[in-house]
Amino acid sequence: MPVNRVVNSADPAVAARVDGGTIGGVSSGETQRVWAPGAATGVGSMPGVDAGEAAAVVFGELPGFPHLPELPARGVGADLIGRAAALLVDLAVEVVPSGYRVTARPGRDHRRAVDLLRWDVDAVTEAAEHTRPPVVKTQVAGPWTLAAGTELPRGHRVLTDPGALRDFTDSLVEGLSAHVTELADRTGARVVVQLDEPSLPAVLAGALPTPSGYGTVAAVPEPQARELLGTVIEAARAATGCPVAVHCCDRLPPVGLLHGAGADAISLDATLLGGAPGTLLDEVGEAWDAGVTFLLGLVPSVAPERRPELRELARPAFDLVDRLGFARSMLAERAVPTPTCGLAGTTGEWVRRALSLARDLGKAFVEPVEGW
Template structure:
């Protein structure tokens, strides 16, 4: 494995000093992926800021329905573009309607809740999550029912709108919380975009695959824009079994968020991509804690094992996890019980501490 590959990034910063300065969270911090259960934004914010005080995030509450899911949340920040909801999902509209106004209201209430929670703890950093440009283009339809993804001009329009709206969103969140803002772009649909696996409206065909260079360049545009506006690391989350880590790194992602429990048995190509990213200074947000309660209460040592096994296989010292890895749940917690949410976030925080001071015998 060649851990020394460092070229080909767009806007990426790879020197150790600069990479560290982009990480506003302290060593040993832990964070969440994004979604939480329930419909009470105040309660969700209180739990997140209470359990993850060093690296909290803006909670998403998809159980509230239209406008509260990933696409709806992202639609709420778009500028000069409107979407509405039809039976098949989100669709471009001529002007903002009830559904988009609801999404804007939900986001405003969430920021109010986070502002109140932040006032009690004064966090130095807070993370916000939005759909990345390819997941947004794959999940929103044009007026005739085809995905935005099928129209390159429309993809660019949505990306430009996302970048502009992101700037205002980040500025508001920073002003309200007094914290530095880390942006996480969620790209669950990116592997299907690259593979040409997304269906057409008829269901009998698939949308042609997007070439990797095109996917990389567009994603790089929003990553660079987010970094310029925050002065902080930008993360990209992809919970697929085989996330395109090499592409994410080449696009300039400072941090890659993935489900580490799915890496057991991963092939050499994926491990090479992860190893090269890690060696270049990319932070790994490692999903380690189950997103729903397991049948048997997990031990911390068992939860930490995929992280230790990963760096062992890559040939890095386990001590590097303290500086370059951030534990998270394996995915969003929208399907968890209230009891498990608190326990899961508490375990995630304990993992961060264990990266700094590993327990003897692990």
């Protein structure tokens, strides 16, 4: 699968050829970067249960690149799998003791997930009326995480059945397309999709337990994982005309696979890269050299014991580009600061501070502080 390069729309030669998010005269895989240099964003989740308050905080602290907040504290239907299930077309889930399971028709659990997502979009619409952001990011479970976290009627994971896996992927793509269209219409902003794949490393390693708990599900070969993920990335890009990001918070994220699947941006915890093996750094370097943007998790997702200095928070990003042999100035165009992961487990006070620090890091990448 070809690599999809992200083109900086600030380049006059490229901007002259941009028409509605597609770039005439260039291969269809190339995509316009729609956020400004120095922009910062969040990973997704927030604490609390008030969608309006969460949206107001996100759009207030991250006016250049806000995201649709996720509030898992609300329970069933508000977590990663439940929110993805709310997008499914002609498929429904219910909650059983072991988690989410396919069911014949939408019941209370599925309707609750749909309602929660609708309320979230309403909250974001109201927040966008006050800030008019140029771009909004929405997050959804990627195909492998959704298939790993949803059971078939007999208790086996969806990913163990090729037909079910295909049906779920097609349904997710159709629902996601409708979701981003509505979000763009409601907010007046371009929409960037972030596919969350926290389960992908376990899928590749064959580390997911079977229903009995005595065995593990067979590992999915990397080419198969790359192909399916690439299908969803391409569909999301076609639906939005914008770059597509993939997030994986694992200590050893499969950067090479994400790059090979066509991700325009890769979101990871940059604070974990200090002791990363050379193979992972090679994959990061190859992706960066090919034009992939990195959403670098730099701000703690829970309040630290002492207030961190901005230079301290930026250090992992500087160390990364130094180790890879790139100029630090590249961070302004090709890195987007974020918290290290979701903020669902922290306090409201730290949420505001964390997002503010991410925004300050983005500004510092564009205009480095003297002595950095």
